[in-house]
Amino acid sequence: MPVTGAERRQAAGDLMSYAREAGAAAVPQLLALLEEPAQRLEAIHALGATHSPAAVAPLRALAQDPDRATRKAARAALHRLRSAGVAIEEERLAPPGPASPLLGALASPFDRAGSQLVRLFVRGPLGSQRELVVELNAWTGVEGVGRRDLTRPVAEVFREATTAPAAGSDLRWFALPTDYAAHLLREAMKRNTVAGAGLPVEFTEVARFLPEDDPYAEPLVYRFVRPVEVKLDPTLLESAGALLDEPELAAIGLPPARVAPFQEEARRLLGTPRLVTLAPNEVRVAGLLQRAHRALLDLPTRQALRTILEETAAFFWLSDRRLAARRAVAAALALTESESGETPFSRRLVAREVLGAAASGEGAARTSGLWVP
Numbered sequence: 441m442p443v444t445g446a447e448r449r450q451a452a453g454d455l456m457s458y459a460r461e462a463g464a465a466a467v468p469q470l471l472a473l474l475e476e477p478a479q480r481l482e483a484i485h486a487l488g489a490t491h492s493p494a495a496v497a498p499l500r501a502l503a504q505d506p507d508r509a510t511r512k513a514a515r516a517a518l519h520r521l522r523s524a525g526v527a528i529e530e531e532r533l534a535p536p537g538p539a540s541p542l543l544g545a546l547a548s549p550f551d552r553a554g555s556q557l558v559r560l561f562v563r564g565p566l567g568s569q570r571e572l573v574v575e576l577n578a579w580t581g582v583e584g585v586g587r588r589d590l591t592r593p594v595a596e597v598f599r600e601a602t603t604a605p606a607a608g609s610d611l612r613w614f615a616l617p618t619d620y621a622a623h624l625l626r627e628a629m630k631r632n633t634v635a636g637a638g639l640p641v642e643f644t645e646v647a648r649f650l651p652e653d654d655p656y657a658e659p660l661v662y663r664f665v666r667p668v669e670v671k672l673d674p675t676l677l678e679s680a681g682a683l684l685d686e687p688e689l690a691a692i693g694l695p696p697a698r699v700a701p702f703q704e705e706a707r708r709l710l711g712t713p714r715l716v717t718l719a720p721n722e723v724r725v726a727g728l729l730q731r732a733h734r735a736l737l738d739l740p741t742r743q744a745l746r747t748i749l750e751e752t753a754a755f756f757w758l759s760d761r762r763l764a765a766r767r768a769v770a771a772a773l774a775l776t777e778s779e780s781g782e783t784p785f786s787r788r789l790v791a792r793e794v795l796g797a798a799a800s801g802e803g804a805a806r807t808s809g810l811w812v813p
Contacts, residue, residue, distance in 0.1 A: 466492075
């Protein structure tokens with residue numbers, strides 16, 4: 441049952457009463473509550489009510505926090521301590537410096553369901569370092585959040601992640617500019633709104649680390665590849681089907697429930713004996729694939745595939761696969777700039793989804809390359 445406003449106010453009042461009565465003894469418990477996003481601000485205010493010098497150092501650190509509400513609450517709590525006669529050095533209350541709370545960012549390729557992971561490395565409360573793992577989906581937006589405290593330097597984690605394949609996979613992680621990783625999260629939040637899907641409660645902690653300014657008006661790859669250059673070379677689009685042989689795109693697919701009826705029809709056609717020289721089954725399969733393309737690649741699906749291709753194009757470019765990057769841009773642009781969105785890439789994808797599973801006798805499920813650290 442959701443907590444009401446009255447219940448929240450009562451809990452905050454109880455916390456303040458406890459802080460006033462327990463004094464310094466309440467500080468450790470209040471610091472522990474800083475890890476709970478729903479109680480963070482109340483815990484900060486209560487630290488000021490302890491009237492204890494032990495609360496000064498934590499509150500000074502919180503006064504430099506990247507989150508504006510946290511900084512405001514911490515400074516109000518410090519003022520309360522000062523008013524109670526607790527000594528506080530004024531020069532330590534300077535506004536936060538220019539250092540970003542984001543220490544680094546990694547991103548995974550997309551899995552069959554159109555999901556990828558973005559790993560943010562951030563400065564946590566009181567100088568700690570932690571990793572926030574956000575699952576993004578090209579259709580629906582932010583789907584999940586995890587976190588863990590770091591026990592190793594961020595640089596060491598980066599070296600390991602970007603030079604060795606993930607466990608159980610031949611795919612590796614790609615380092616992204618931290619402000620671009622924040623851009624990816626903001627774009628995913630917009631997809632949540634369009635899809636009518638709420639953000640996970642845990643995303644509150646992630647959101648407070650996102651910078652207010654977003655310098656990216658378009659995907660990262662367009663800082664390296666100009667669309668006009670891609671469009672002037674028709675061979676890039678003609679050969680874009682080869683992208684499905686790249687390991688980063690080997691796992692992507694289309695919604696299984698929508699593909700399944702076409703797979704079943706393909707099984708029936710492929711299982712029918714050829715009775716005449718003209719092989720009518722091939723003609724029927726070609727018609728099936730055309731119908732499948734029209735049904736499966738509606739506008740939302742083409743937009744999601746464009747997102748996947750554009751972000752993967754950046755991975756290609758960052759790993760010195762410039763031809764693959766340009767092919768991916770060509771395929772991405774063609775998906776949404778033509779009425780049907782039919783391209784060599786999309787035709788091969790549909791054929792792989794419908795005929796590949798039918799020919800092998802497998803369903804739509806396929807092992808995902810997505811690895812959760």
